[in-house]
Amino acid sequence: xxxxxxxxxxxxxxxxxxxxxxxxxxxxxxxxxxxxxxxDEAVREIAELLxxxxxxxxxxxxxxxxxxxxxxxxxVIFICDNVSCWVTGYHAIRDHLCERLxxxxxxxxxxxxxxxxxxxxxxxxDRAPAMLIDGDVYGNLTPEMLNDIxxxxx
Numbered sequence: 001x002x003x004x005x006x007x008x009x010x011x012x013x014x015x016x017x018x019x020x021x022x023x024x025x026x027x028x029x030x031x032x033x034x035x036x037x038x039x040d041e042a043v044r045e046i047a048e049l050l051x052x053x054x055x056x057x058x059x060x061x062x063x064x065x066x067x068x069x070x071x072x073x074x075x076v077i078f079i080c081d082n083v084s085c086w087v088t089g090y091h092a093i094r095d096h097l098c099e100r101l102x103x104x105x106x107x108x109x110x111x112x113x114x115x116x117x118x119x120x121x122x123x124x125x126d127r128a129p130a131m132l133i134d135g136d137v138y139g140n141l142t143p144e145m146l147n148d149i150x151x152x153x154x
Contacts, residue, residue, distance in 0.1 A: 002045045006034055010049060020050040024060045028067050037068040065120055073108045075153040077133050078119035084128040089141065093129050096143040100150065113153070 002010070009030045014023045027050065031042045038061055047054040061067045066078065079097060081090055094105070097116055101109050108115040124130035127139025138149055 002031070002042060002049070003034065006030055006042075007049065010046065014050065021052060021056065023050065024052070024057055025064065025067075028057070028061050028064070032068060037071050039069075065117075071108075072115035073112045075113060075134050076115045076117060077131055078117050078122065079105075079131045080120075080122040080124065080129060081118045082121040082125070082128075084125035085130060088128040090129045092143050093131065093141050093146065096146050097131075100146065114150070 010023070010027045013026045013030065014020050017023045024046070027046045028038050028043075031038050031046070035042070043057045043061060044054045046052075047057040050057070061069060068076065077097065079085075079090070079094055081094075085093075098104055101114055101116060103109055103114070103116050105116055105118050119132065122130050122132050122137060124137060124139045129141045130137060130139040131141060132138075133149070133153060138145075
């Protein structure tokens with residue numbers, strides 16, 4: 001069930017757009033900000049609230065790779081795998097994170113602390129390789145930097 005707070009925020013967002021469909025990405029982000037992810041039940045309720053089909057809302061949710069459709073760890077790490085990051089050290093960053101966290105891409109650590117996900121682009125090509133943790137962007141990464149960065153997220 002959408003909480004009263006989620007409903008209020010979504011309704012306020014809808015008023016900013018000429019058509020309710022335009023508010024779908026923001027509605028999904030509101031739910032994700034509150035819950036950490038967007039469950040199927042929330043997709044259905046957003047659709048109902050906006051007068052859209054659940055398929056319309058779900059198609060938007062699955063289009064954006066930063067809308068999370070499954071439970072995640074407390075901290076979500078998006079590691080950029082676009083071409084700029086790919087040629088400037090993505091593999092070393094990915095391998096170090098996977099080894100350090102004991103997970104593969106798409107997995108969550110046993111203690112539910114971190115989820116490691118690929119990202120098509122973080123818009124940090126000038127600072128590649130890059131990653132995003134809980135909204136914090138890190139660029140010009142080296143494997144040696146990663147343990148210190150991860151330590152910031154308890």
